[in-house]
Amino acid sequence: MQFHFDDSTPLYQQIAAQLEEMIFTGGFDEGSQIPSTTQLSAELHINPATVLKGMNMLVDKGLVEKRRGRGMFVATGAQEKIMQARKESFYNDYVKRLVVEAHKLGINKEHLLELIERGENDGNITD
Template sequence: MQFNFDSTEPLYLQVAEQIEEAIFLQSFQEGEQVPSTTEISKQFHINPATVLKGMNILVTAGFLEKKRGLGMFVTSGAPEKIREKRQTEFYHDYVVNLVNEAKKLTLTETAIIDMVKRGFSQS
């Protein structure tokens, strides 16, 4: 995990994003325990309440579950739930904006699809 202490993004959101990314990339497997708030706070010199606030975002989203007295664990299906969340965000953050800009430029759907295909073939 890497945190940017100079960023305007709050640390608790960085914690949530870092753990979510690790779950998505399956660095933490379904059913596996993630590091405790104490471990993360000591290792990265972050307030434990800040770490917990970030982890609670993932609990609310259904990616982590609390097991009383044991810690936080990756929920079953969490990587797929994260994929679905990110696909929805991708649509709203990129596709909607792409279509709106294409309309301003009077580009057709076919022209946009051709551009996307060209982008895939070049990468």
């Protein structure tokens, strides 16, 4: 994990985002235990309360579950929840704006789809 101390994003949010990314990419499998607050705070040289606040964000999202006396574990379905949240964010952050801008430029649906296909070809995107 790497942190940007000069970033305006609080450390606990950076911790939550990085742990979420690790869950999403399979760094932590569903059902597996994640490092404890104590372990992470010692490794990262960050206050345990800061680490716990980041972990609790993931608990609140239903991505991590606390098991009394055993630690924190990746919740079943966590990867799918992250995928759905990211798809919704992608729609809100990119697609809506793309459609609005295309409309302003007089680009119809068919032309927009052609541009998307062109972008796929230029970006060497494969399925």
